[in-house]
Amino acid sequence: MGQTWESLLFAHWPVPAEELRRIVPAQLSLDIFDGQAWLGVTPFVVRGLRLRVTLPVPYLSSFPEINVRTYVTVADKPGIYFLSLDAARRLAVFGARRTYCLPYFHAAMTVGRSEAEVDYSSRRISSDGPQADFRARYGAEGATYRPTAGSLDHWLTERYCLYTIDERRRVWRGEIHHPPWALRPARAQIERNTMAEPYGVELIGEPLLHYAPCQDVALWPLARADESDG
DSSP states (O other), rough: OOOEEEEEEEEEEEEOEEEEHSSSSSTHHHHHBBTTTTEEEEEEEEEEEEOOTTOOEEEEEEEEEEEEEEEEEETTTEEEEEEEEESHHHOOOOOOOOHHOEEEEEEEEEEESSSSOOOEEEOOOOOOOOOOOOEEEEESSOOOBBBTTTTTHHHHOOEEEEEOOOOOOEEEEEEEOOOOBBBEEEEEEEEOOOOGGGTTTOOOOOEEEEEHHHHEEEEEEEEEEETTTT
């Protein structure tokens, strides 16, 4: 599956590892940077969603999305664990739940964009999910750069797989391919953010912010991580 992510904000908060250990499945090892665990809230816009060797379908291929994520490892391979993902297309939510076993929810979302700023709003409306809302205005503030290997910026963003757990508690990995991130420092005025509240995690203080205008991404089908890694 291919898609392009646009107007993406990485907003990360340091959180106590024990809070994440309580909600991340035991099969996944928490990934820690210099003794600190992190949780991210990432709003963006999907463009050109398509299966391999197919063209994007108008309307269905473009929509806002926001995810809540933290970082884990399986067999020493670092990846992303999603606590939740919200999207504005009901069909995309249905497909992702079935194909990737991910906690996707339908949300009412709006995005306004200018050269200087993104005005982003999300309100979860899925009947089978806890309420979660996000409203913010954000934009780039500073020059584009490539994160240096070993830095926190690199550790947070350069992740090339996701992990998920199925109903039988088996671990699955989905490979994610994309060019290295071209990031910019960011500013954000977050008016409302209850995305982490369903998990009992309190996001305290100002987040670490990064902005990416565009990223092309390829996602591969899930494979059993526990089997392939022995």
